[in-house]
Amino acid sequence: RKEVEQDPGPFNVPEGATVAFNCTYSNSASQSFFWYRQDCRKEPKLLMSVYSSGNEDGRFTAQLNRASQYISLLIRDSKLSDSATYLCVVNNNNAGNMLTFGGGTRLMVKP
Amino acid sequence: DADVTQTPRNRITKTGKRIMLECSQTKGHDRMYWYRQDPGLGLRLIYYSFDVKDINKGEISDGYSVSRQAQAKFSLSLESAIPNQTALYFCATSGRASYNEQFFGPGTRLTVL
Numbered sequence: 001r002k003e004v005e006q007d008p009g010p011f012n013v014p015e016g017a018t019v020a021f022n023c024t025y026s027n028s029a030s031q032s033f034f035w036y037r038q039d040c041r042k043e044p045k046l047l048m049s050v051y052s053s054g055n056e057d058g059r060f061t062a063q064l065n066r067a068s069q070y071i072s073l074l075i076r077d078s079k080l081s082d083s084a085t086y087l088c089v090v091n092n093n094n095a096g097n098m099l100t101f102g103g104g105t106r107l108m109v110k111p
Numbered sequence: 112d113a114d115v116t117q118t119p120r121n122r123i124t125k126t127g128k129r130i131m132l133e134c135s136q137t138k139g140h141d142r143m144y145w146y147r148q149d150p151g152l153g154l155r156l157i158y159y160s161f162d163v164k165d166i167n168k169g170e171i172s173d174g175y176s177v178s179r180q181a182q183a184k185f186s187l188s189l190e191s192a193i194p195n196q197t198a199l200y201f202c203a204t205s206g207r208a209s210y211n212e213q214f215f216g217p218g219t220r221l222t223v224l
Contacts, residue, residue, distance in 0.1 A: 004153075008151060032211055034211060041218075042217070042218075043201060043215035043216060043217055043218055044154070044201075044213075044215050045215070046212045046213075049211070087153065087154070091211055098156060098159070098169075099211065099213060101146075101153045101154040101155075102153055103151050103152060103153040104153060
């Protein structure tokens with residue numbers, strides 16, 4: 001089983017739609033969680049951190065459910081420019097403090 | 112100018128050849144990483160370094176080696192390239208402000224024939 005699992009998609013949605021992605025992680029000791037965004041043929045970039053109480057950044061809302069070990073990302077009022085792959089990332093706070101990346105969920109927003 | 116640069120950006124090589132990928136950063140970060148990305152598998156860590164001359168194996172280090180002779184540079188070598196090393200390779204850095212935010216280079220697309 002992968003440490004961080006995501007539905008690869010693609011999720012095809014019309015502009016203006018609300019779309020949600022989930023991600024599950026296997027290590028119950030994981031401490032920190034993030035969403036990164038990767039555009040086609042580009043490098044990943046940090047989109048937002050995920051806090052236990054949930055957090056919002058404009059049209060984006062991230063939530064964490066520790067009991068069920070999943071993380072979600074909600075995008076409201078989708079824009080064409082939101083088309084990208086969204087990577088779920090977990091820091092297990094192990095000795096190396098390394099990040100573990102999920103395989104990504106691809107989103108395509110259509111006009 | 113980009114903060115994290117990688118050279119070359121694209122490379123086609125043959126099985127058995129030695130190849131080196133270079134990464135440079137101007138962010139002043141102490142930590143540097145090499146990942147490979149394959150479709151459906153996400154980013155997998157090859158090696159990482161916390162400081163000059165500090166080298167640590169990641170998840171998939173077999174067949175690779177690295178060198179960190181200066182804080183700003185971290186190079187990845189394939190001593191004898193094989194076709195299953197065909198992938199997109201990313202270098203990344205992180206610094207004391209937040210080790211959780213990694214800054215990636217633009218990637219090197221490597222094809223081994």
